[in-house]
Amino acid sequence: MTASVMIPRMERQDKRLVDQLRPISFETGIAPNATASVLVTFGRTKVICAVTIEEDVPRWMKVQRVEGGWLTAEYSMLPYSTLDRKRRDITAGKLDGRSSEIQRLIGRSLRAAVDLGKIGQRTIWVDCDVLQADGGTRTASITGASVALAIAVNKLVAEGKLAESPMKRLVSAVSVGILEGEALLDLCYVEDKDAEVDMNLVMTDQGEFVEVQGSGEEAVFTADQMNRMLELGRKGLEEIAELQRQVIAEEDRPSAGALEGLS
Ligand code: UDP
Numbered sequence: 001m002t003a004s005v006m007i008p009r010m011e012r013q014d015k016r017l018v019d020q021l022r023p024i025s026f027e028t029g030i031a032p033n034a035t036a037s038v039l040v041t042f043g044r045t046k047v048i049c050a051v052t053i054e055e056d057v058p059r060w061m062k063v064q065r066v067e068g069g070w071l072t073a074e075y076s077m078l079p080y081s082t083l084d085r086k087r088r089d090i091t092a093g094k095l096d097g098r099s100s101e102i103q104r105l106i107g108r109s110l111r112a113a114v115d116l117g118k119i120g121q122r123t124i125w126v127d128c129d130v131l132q133a134d135g136g137t138r139t140a141s142i143t144g145a146s147v148a149l150a151i152a153v154n155k156l157v158a159e160g161k162l163a164e165s166p167m168k169r170l171v172s173a174v175s176v177g178i179l180e181g182e183a184l185l186d187l188c189y190v191e192d193k194d195a196e197v198d199m200n201l202v203m204t205d206q207g208e209f210v211e212v213q214g215s216g217e218e219a220v221f222t223a224d225q226m227n228r229m230l231e232l233g234r235k236g237l238e239e240i241a242e243l244q245r246q247v248i249a250e251e252d253r254p255s256a257g258a259l260e261g262l263s
Contacts, residue, residue: 012184012191013188013190013191014043014188016186018182018183018184018185018232019185019232019235019236020185020186021042021174021185021186021236021239021240022042022043022044022045022186022188023041023042023043024040024041024042024143024240024243025040025041026038026039026040026041026144026147026243026244026247027039027041028147028148028151028247028251030048031048031050033052034050034051034052034127034148034152035051035052035053035152035155035156036050036051036148036149036151036152036155036251037049037050037051037148038050038144038145038147038148038151038247039131039144040140040141040143040144040147041140042136042139042140042143042186043134043186043188044132044134044188045130045132045133045134045135045136045137045140045188046130046131046132046140047128047129047130047131047137047140047141047144048127048128048129048131049126049127049128049141049144049145049147049148050126050127050129050148051124051125051126051127051145051148051149051151051152052124052125052127052152053119053122053123053124053125053152053153053156054122054123054124054125055121055122056121056122056123057069057070057121057122057123058070058072058123067117068116068117068118068119068120068121069116069119069120069121069122069123069124070116070122070123070124071107071110071111071114071116071123071124071126072107072123072124072125072126073103073104073106073107073110073125073126073127073128073145074103074125074126074127074128075099075102075103075106075128075129075130075138075141076088076089076090076099076127076128076129076130077089077099077130077133077137078129078130078131081130081131081132081133082133102137102138102141103128105138105142105200105202105211105213106126106128106138106141106142106145107126108210108211109142109146109171109173109202109210109211110124110126110142110145110146110149110171112168112169112171112202112204112210113146113149113150113167113168113169113170113171113204114149114153114166114167114168115166115167115168116166117166118162118164118166119153119156119162119166120161120162124149124152126145126148126149128141128144128145133189134188134189135175135187135188135189135190135191135192136174136175136186136187136188136192138173138200139173139174139175139200139201139202140173141173142171142172142173142202143172143173143174143240143244146170146171146172146244147244147247147248149167150167150170150244150248151248151251151252153165153166153167154248154251154252169204169205169206170204170205170241170244170245170248171202171203171204171205171210172202172203172204172205172237172240172241172244173200173201173202173203173237173240174186174200174201174233174236174237174240175187175192175198175199175200175201176199176201176229176230176232176233176236177191177192177195177196177197177198177199177229178195178196178197178219178221178225178229179191179194179195179196180196181196183225183228183229183232184232185232185233185235185236186236195217196216196217196219196221197214197215197216197217197219197221197225197229198214198215198217199212199213199214199215199229199233200212200213200214201230201233201237203233203234203237205241205244205245207234214226214229
């Protein structure tokens, strides 16, 4: 005879299961002057991710005669993106510490996705502007910018400016955390602000880690909790990568169709 024990599960404010992502969407082409752009939505978190490819490299690369190109990222929370109006994150020409840390993370993550040696003497500018913040703005930025980056470089390939795709892999990001002792996937703000542990995972679509940022907020966490968070994160990131692939493939379709029409 077997006995089953019901383990009480935390009720999340938005009724999600502990391993359930918020609804995710990608709206492409929202900033037509950028090479590629995506409005990425994770529930109420919305970020405009724009990629602009410039036919030049930073001065330091020319001085040091570094081959290839460069990728740089900027992140900003718009003043009206939070519940209480937020002051601009650049004041007196200085970027606040949080935004500075986040834009470095976005840059590092995307440089893991593209082979800069294969983009020629170009600079890839990645701009992530948070329209609405409800937790996970950095992970939504990385996920959306990764899609915009793939679409932008595919355009260069389609235009014959690049002989081959410089994309090495797709990167995706999601947050995980521990709230009231329970591991949760993709925290929204009300969960994030009370979480004992807050972790951001950046991974490739081949299941490798790009970066892990995790800290206990005045708390410690065990290896078991860490493994549980990684398990939830991996599951979420597989779903996210699938959505990213679909959007990128959808964007490529018209040009593929045009080429078929020529044959
Ligand atoms: N937040 C805010 N004002 C700020 C910074 C953060 O309202 O100046 C909120 C916002 O909802 C954000 C959340 O707190 O998404 C969590 O912020 P965190 O610094 O952990 O970064 P994120 O989870 O957005 O990457």
